[in-house]
Structure formats: C-alpha cells, structure tokens
Amino acid sequence: MRRGIELRAAHVHSGPLEALHGIGLAAPAGTVTVLLGRNGSGRTTTLRALAGTVPLTAGTVVWDGADVTRRRPRARAVAGLCFVPDRQAVFAALGVADNLRLAAPDGDFAPALAAYPEPGPLLARRAGTLSGGEQRMVAVSRALLSRARVVLVDEPAQGMSPGVAARTYALLRGLDACVVLAEQRLPPGLRTAGPGEAAVLVHELRRGAVVFSGEAGEVRPAG
Template sequence: MELRAARVRYGPLEALHGLTLAAPAGTVTVLLGRNGSGRTTVLRALAGTVALSGGTVTWDGVDVTRRTAHARAAAGLCFVPDRQAVFASLGVAENLELASPDGDFTTALDAYPELRPLLGRRAGTLSGGEQRMLAVSRALLSRARVVLVDEPAQGMSPPVAHRTYALLGGLDACVVLAEQRLPPGLRTGGAGGAAVLVYELGRGTVVFAGEATERATPCGTAERATTYRSSE
C-alpha cells in the first residue's frame, strides 16, 4: 500500500503534511515517531478510518482513496488499533471465532498458549498485555493481505513481544506497524524472515526512510533522510 502526498486534517489542525510512503508486500514496514508525529494517522489513512483532505491511497497500484474502511476490510485489510482492539463484552473464544473464517482458532492458541486458560473469560477483563495478544491473534487468524497494527507489543513481556514480532514478520502479507521506538527484535533488519523497512515521522512528515540497519546511528539517519528528501 502507498500514501502519495497525503494530507489529513482534524478540524483546523493538519496531522499529515503531504506525506508519501510505500509499504511493500512481504515486508514489515515500521512507522516510528513520538506521540503527535502522525504514525497512528498514517495507519488510519491506510485503513480508511480517517479521510484524506489531499493526496491518494493506492493498493496494488489501484486508487482506493474513496473506498470505505468496510470495503478495504472486505478486500483483505486488517487494522488493529492501539485501543479497543477486541470486543470487550464477548469472551476470548468468541473473539477468536469471529476472526477466523472457518471458526478454527487453533493457530492462535499455538501462537499464544497463554490465551488457552482464558478462553472462557470476557475479553474486557484481561490485562493490557493479554488483550494485545488476543488482538494480534485475531489479526493472525484473519488471513489478511494487509495487516496494520498500532503498537502490537504494548503491555507484553519481552519474550512474548519478541515472539509477536516474529509472528507478524512471518505472515504472507504487507505488514505495517506503528511504534514509538524501533523494537530490539527488528533492529537487525529481520522479523520472522521478512525485511524491515523504517519510516521515521516528525510532525506529519517523513524525516527518515530506509532499512532498519541503516538507522543504527544518528549520523546515518541524517544522511539517509537528506537523500530521501532529495529523491522525492
């Protein structure tokens, strides 16, 4: 998926200022930035939950800017927001059943065996980390072509977080993650065998674009960002 010269406004405030980026298939694309940098807005723009005030969204070269979030989901897009990512009033098993096309959620329990003893509980009673496991499990079950996840490992222990990035990187999909910092498991440029592409955002613009390994030093970041801006 791609954003081309994308602009998003929230009332009088513009959150994205003509931003352009591409998330290739078979790659983990990581959007980095502090709160207010625009990374969550990029995910929402790709998912169709926020409208562009300028620019376009393309998917496999087709302009989908005017397609609704429902239409994009029906076409194979799965969006996991940072909050309210599960059906709190339903049980854990019911959440998983809804996400699985055939009702079989064995693969989710294999990925997160921690959920097995929680199947009978309501999702809203789980801890933050447990809810994130459930939310990511639902994304794994969806068999989506595009998976967008806002802070996938929020509240998880380091071992479970590492497993989560490996699971997402192992998907046969275009995976886009929003993070405040580049997670340790992605710094070496691999996640479940997938290449890792990084876009660092600042106040609604791209300040760095390149592979995860290129972002190792501040000097390299500045040089790469300059190259990226000049290439546009």
Template structure:
C-alpha cells in the same frame, strides 16, 4: 510486488493538519514500521491507510489501485485487517467468542499456538483481560483472519519482552503486507533475518524524516531514544 502506499497524503483534524504530504510505500510480503514520538503522525498515517480517517489531499494506493474514497469496511472486505491501539477486541464477548468471529476457516488452534497464554482464558470476557492479554487476543484475531494486509498500532503494548519478541517474529513471518506503528524501533529489528523485508519510516510533526532499512539507523539516534510522554 504489491504495495500499500500513501502519496502526498494530507490529513486534517479541524484547523490542524496532522500529515503534511506524507509519502510512504509498504511492500508485500514484508514488515514496515512507522516510528515517531507522540504527535508525530504515525498513528494518523496508519489510520489513513486503513481508511478510518479521510485524506484532505493526496491518495491511498493499494496494489496499484486508488482506494482513497473506498471506506474502511470495504477495505476490510477486500482483505485489509486493522488492529487499532484501543478497543481492538469485543470486550463483552469471551476470548473464545472473539476467536470464533475472527477465524476465516477451520478452528482457532493457530491462535493458541501463537499465544498459548490465551488457552486458560478462553471462557473469560475479553474486557476483563489485562492490556497485554488484550493485545495478544487482538493479534490472534488478525492471524486467524489470514488477511493479505495487516495494520497494527502498537502491537506489543503491555506485553512482556519475551512475548513482544515472539509477536514480532509472528508479524515478520506473515505472507502479507504488514505495517505497524510504534514510538520507537522494536529491539531485534536492526538485524537481518528471515525472508521478510523490513522498512522503517520515521515521522516527525506530520512529515517523513527518514526512510530506509533498520540497519541504516545510527546507534543512539532519535529512534533509539526513550519515547516522549504526554
């Protein structure tokens, strides 16, 4: 089974260390969820996997190969798709143009099958869409890329509950290593279902404090609490 791993990863922002020797492994195919409150390090961990922030210690290992020094654009060329929480679409281009740029081959009908809400918006500039619509477009681009590894920061931000549930169904159905960062465990992931493995890591102050299956989390525990603000 292939994996994407952080091994004793450390990341510094100036004098502050955001990750303190984090270890995690995301299987493929499968869904891995990094959860934690603001400032926990979950987004930094995702960016370290993507290569958009450098490590100050430790390693990133992808399918058994150390890619710590491989730049983000080269990881993308090798099949890693990263969808950040902001500026994940080309705002000056239309929805249609965004989808055309993302497609690996063939048309972009699969994107509209996944998110039919985008069909009447094809001629609109992506920068004029609502937050939820932009997330749908960003996820559609990731689906069209057919990447073997997909990293998404807050995939359902701004989406309605029904669209969010559909989105997680799509992510769990991908034949890929999928890693997402969320403030708390998304509804519905505690139940077993489908062939995709779901692994959860909770981060707190730059360290992993829980690793396991969603069903192992205690009801009403820290991951079920409303996210912190500010």
C-alpha cells in the same frame, strides 16, 4: 500482482489542524514496514489513513496499484486489510473465544492458541476483563487468523512481557502479508534480517512529515 500499500501526497486534518502534511510513503508487499515516531508525530494517523478510518483531505491511498482512497474501512477489510488499533482492539463484551472465532474464516482458532497459549485458560472470560497485554495477544491473534493481505498494527507489543513481545514480532514477520507497524522505537527483533526473513523498512515521522525512509539497519538505536 501484489505491490503493497502506500500513501501519495496525503493530507489529513484533525479539526482546524493538519495532522499529515502531504506525506508519501510505501509499504511493499512481503516486507515489514515500521512507522517510527513520538506521540504526535503522525504515525497513528498514517496507519488510520491506510485503513480508511480517517479520511484524507488531499492525496491518495494506493493498494496493489489501485486507488482505494474512497473505499470505506469495511470495504478495505473485506478486500483483505486487517487493522489492529492501539485501543479498543477487541470486542470487550464478547468472550475471548468469540473474539478469536469471529476472526477465523473457517471458525478454527487453534492456530491462535498455538501462537499464544497464554489466553487458553481465559477463553470463557470477556475480553474486556483481560489485562492490557492479554488483550494485545488476543488482538494480534485476530490478525494472525484473518489471513489478510495487508496487516496494520499500532504498537503490537504494548503491555506485553519482553519474551512475549519478541514472539509477537517474529509472528508478524512470518506472515505472508504486507505488514505495517506503528512504533515509538524500533524493536530489537526487527533491526536485522536473517536468511528467509522479511526485509524491514522504516519511515520516521515528525510533526506530520516523513523525515527519514530507509532500511532498519540504518536507524540508530535509541539513546
């Protein structure tokens, strides 16, 4: 039974400093969960803790009811978790086509080009030579192709034009997965849920602690 992914009483240290102070938050299956916060709030650390790329010093990571705290990032990936970090999210030395092909279980990356036609003329170029927005398109395309059960993305629309950003949030919202995004502000396209659209939940972090949890409609627009 798919329940989603969550942190329970999670502590994370970065050197002598504690980055997460015993936080608890849940990202239910079939929803889009947004981790909101300024730089230094702990949102990126939270995403990495869920992915396993930073270890917990205390607490647990629970996925579909099972404790996966001790599972390494690769094991979580094999089990169906896809993590798109904010930096170095593509294989820079490989071509765009190779990046997409590696993410597709059957080697067919045509659905990625249907979602993002823009990288189509750039398939032979090395991914590291693309602009920031183009790299984000390739990185999110890899998440779309992975057919993962849990998709974690740190600032998915970074460097994208407003139109491409809106398309990106619609694509992520349409996934049959538990989607968790880290953002500084709540994107306009995620403020409301139309018929058949995934619900959007928000956890706002400040200085390594959760200060608000609720529905997207309860979050005030940034002034």
